[in-house]
Amino acid sequence: MKQIVQSIRDAFSMAIEAIQDNRLRSILTLFGMIVGVFAIIAVMTAIRTLETSINSGLNIFGSNVIYIQKSPAIQMGDHASRRKYWRRPNITYDMGEELKSRMVSAEWVSIGDDRGGIVVKAGKYKTNPNVVVSGVDEFGLEVSNGSLSAGRNIIHEDVAYGRRVVLIGKTVLNKVFPYSDPIDKKILINGISYRVVGIIEPKGELFGNDQDNVVIIPITSYLQYFSHSHTSLGISVKAPSAEDFDAVKEEASDQMRIVRALQPNEENNFEMITNDSLIETFGAFTAGIKMFAFAVSIIALIVAGIGIMNIMLVSVTERIKEIGIRKAIGATRNNILFQFLLEAVFLSLLGGIIGVILGVLAGNGISLIMTVKPVVPMDWVFIGLGVCSAIGVIFGIYPAYKAASLDPIESLRFE
Amino acid sequence: MTLIKVKDFYKIYQMGLTEVRALNGVTMEIQENEYLAIMGQSGSGKSTLMNLIGCLDTPTSGDYYLDGVNVALMSDDELAMIRNKQIGFVFQTFNLLPKSSALRNVELPLIYSGIYSKEERMKMALIAIEKVGLGDRMHHKPNELSGGQRQRVAIARALVNNPAIILADEPTGNLDSKTGVEIMSLFDELHKIGHTIILVTHEDEIAKHAHRTIHLVDGKISKDENIK
Ligand SMILES: Nc1ncnc2c1ncn2[C@@H]1O[C@H](COP(=O)(O)OP(=O)(O)OP(=O)(O)O)[C@@H](O)[C@H]1O
Ligand SMILES: [Mg+2]
Numbered sequence: 001m002k003q004i005v006q007s008i009r010d011a012f013s014m015a016i017e018a019i020q021d022n023r024l025r026s027i028l029t030l031f032g033m034i035v036g037v038f039a040i041i042a043v044m045t046a047i048r049t050l051e052t053s054i055n056s057g058l059n060i061f062g063s064n065v066i067y068i069q070k071s072p073a074i075q076m077g078d079h080a081s082r083r084k085y086w087r088r089p090n091i092t093y094d095m096g097e098e099l100k101s102r103m104v105s106a107e108w109v110s111i112g113d114d115r116g117g118i119v120v121k122a123g124k125y126k127t128n129p130n131v132v133v134s135g136v137d138e139f140g141l142e143v144s145n146g147s148l149s150a151g152r153n154i155i156h157e158d159v160a161y162g163r164r165v166v167l168i169g170k171t172v173l174n175k176v177f178p179y180s181d182p183i184d185k186k187i188l189i190n191g192i193s194y195r196v197v198g199i200i201e202p203k204g205e206l207f208g209n210d211q212d213n214v215v216i217i218p219i220t221s222y223l224q225y226f227s228h229s230h231t232s233l234g235i236s237v238k239a240p241s242a243e244d245f246d247a248v249k250e251e252a253s254d255q256m257r258i259v260r261a262l263q264p265n266e267e268n269n270f271e272m273i274t275n276d277s278l279i280e281t282f283g284a285f286t287a288g289i290k291m292f293a294f295a296v297s298i299i300a301l302i303v304a305g306i307g308i309m310n311i312m313l314v315s316v317t318e319r320i321k322e323i324g325i326r327k328a329i330g331a332t333r334n335n336i337l338f339q340f341l342l343e344a345v346f347l348s349l350l351g352g353i354i355g356v357i358l359g360v361l362a363g364n365g366i367s368l369i370m371t372v373k374p375v376v377p378m379d380w381v382f383i384g385l386g387v388c389s390a391i392g393v394i395f396g397i398y399p400a401y402k403a404a405s406l407d408p409i410e411s412l413r414f415e
Numbered sequence: 416m417t418l419i420k421v422k423d424f425y426k427i428y429q430m431g432l433t434e435v436r437a438l439n440g441v442t443m444e445i446q447e448n449e450y451l452a453i454m455g456q457s458g459s460g461k462s463t464l465m466n467l468i469g470c471l472d473t474p475t476s477g478d479y480y481l482d483g484v485n486v487a488l489m490s491d492d493e494l495a496m497i498r499n500k501q502i503g504f505v506f507q508t509f510n511l512l513p514k515s516s517a518l519r520n521v522e523l524p525l526i527y528s529g530i531y532s533k534e535e536r537m538k539m540a541l542i543a544i545e546k547v548g549l550g551d552r553m554h555h556k557p558n559e560l561s562g563g564q565r566q567r568v569a570i571a572r573a574l575v576n577n578p579a580i581i582l583a584d585e586p587t588g589n590l591d592s593k594t595g596v597e598i599m600s601l602f603d604e605l606h607k608i609g610h611t612i613i614l615v616t617h618e619d620e621i622a623k624h625a626h627r628t629i630h631l632v633d634g635k636i637s638k639d640e641n642i643k
Contacts (some may be wrong), residue, residue, distance in 0.1 A: 006531035006532070010526050010531070017514070017515070021514040116454060196609040256600070293451075298450070321510075322512060324510075325510045325511075325512060326523070326527075326615065327470055327471075327495065327498075327499060328469075328500020328504055328510070329498065329499065329523060329527065329572065330495050330496065330498045330524050330576075331495075331499075331503070331527050332491070332492045332495040332529040333491055333492065333495075334492075335495075335527055408471050408472075409466055409471050409472045412471070412506075412510065
């Protein structure tokens, strides 16, 4: 065992010597490997950062909430299928109220909607026209997994009487009340006056979107001032516990079909979205990107492998004399084979390691933009390095075999 | 004791329609600790014979007993082992690895001997390199050494494994006569401490160091004489 380790070490140091002695050629070889490994590691790291944020940070809905809306959350498909969704009847406030009264297993049912491009003003301060206004009921905060840092929530009476009260997000707060306490102050939302009753706990960014650039008002007031003929509301149904979740979801589906007056043979004309279904949809989306990156990397690595073979073949012809000398002083076929093979593997591994490092750095560039935690996809790092070694062996074996098979006398005579 | 026994050695190169008989039936015996010079005109087959004795090449036909073992029946790996342990080769053109230091060149045969301890190898390589008087140049690369010094490195490499036989094909052919004399005194010493020395030369001055000369003419032994 010790002897094997030692002889590998000897062959290894010979490989390093040879690589140092043929620097330019080695660098060119490395380049191909670096590109191939870089491609796959960069993409996998980028996707992994997205996945991590989806799976951990991205709980768009509160726990055990089923969200019902007219169209799917992520629409992939052609024009025709998109028109199909668009043609569905809108979900109205009355439908939401009806579902609310029909549901028996739900903890609560909540109705809401939002729209962007809103300007908020307070005194001389004014936001850009990019604030999102959200119309909700007393459950609205819980639906969006939010909480308050000050003041009070929207209550049932606010909704029942259509009161002009508002909860404001941190970004809006900083813009329009940079120095003063906003509670009970007046603000103008697209010119309509509201009284601030609460401040929303900041949530940060998601996929580059500022989640705190929002104002939240009662849904009834929202319908009065911010809805239009296309407005289709969203209904959230909360299950009392995780065990009841599937049953509640089924009841919500059945009741919603009745509310929507669907015949038994008609398919649903509404979508039910959960955190799980979002993660699933995202998974299907990233799988496509992964496949593509995988294909690109495989091609790049094969090209790099052929590059290695080429360079090793050149190396063998350039070093015929050296091989002759080594054989003359007692190197066996296997000694030579092993030496050249190890050189190829070492080169490709070195390229792989550099590629992995650059790939992880580049992939995490995305995590900076998206402000999610950087990750190192260890599994892909090992796969990448494993593939590199394999490529070194596969494409190094032929040149190594050629070197090992050289006749000692003829190679010594070679000039 | 008979160390080398060559019987009916033929080496025939087929060059298109004509055949070249580099060796045309050579039979001879070499005893342990002999000091032999092989002489002859250019093209007479000296190098060919040396390469066969050195197990670098195989004859077209003929038998070769080295230390009583028939080398003709050996595998490539067994021949490599003989080249490594029993024979030290010194070439006219030195044949050193150009990018490795003198010490590394001398160490190389030990790696192939399966001496896995680097310390042990270094110790042996140092002894060999001191023996040829190059202790102060051991970290130089071949192109930083003179021709005579290079040949000393090559000799150190040939003797590092303490082989029974040292073969030298025109070891002074690329050196001036003064340096040649210095190199020859090294071989004289190696002979004195028990090595069997076989060298190829066409200079009488060099051949005088040997105790026996064999003359080749057209791949055949024409004269075999003891001179001491
Ligand atoms: N690989 C080969 N192919 C064809 N002919 C060869 C080959 N090697 C040697 N010969 C021929 O065999 C003959 C003997 O060659 P060898 O090298 O043994 O001569 P030599 O005595 O060493 O000559 P020199 O003093 O010039 O070194 C020559 O005629 C040479 O042309
Ligand atoms: Mg010759």
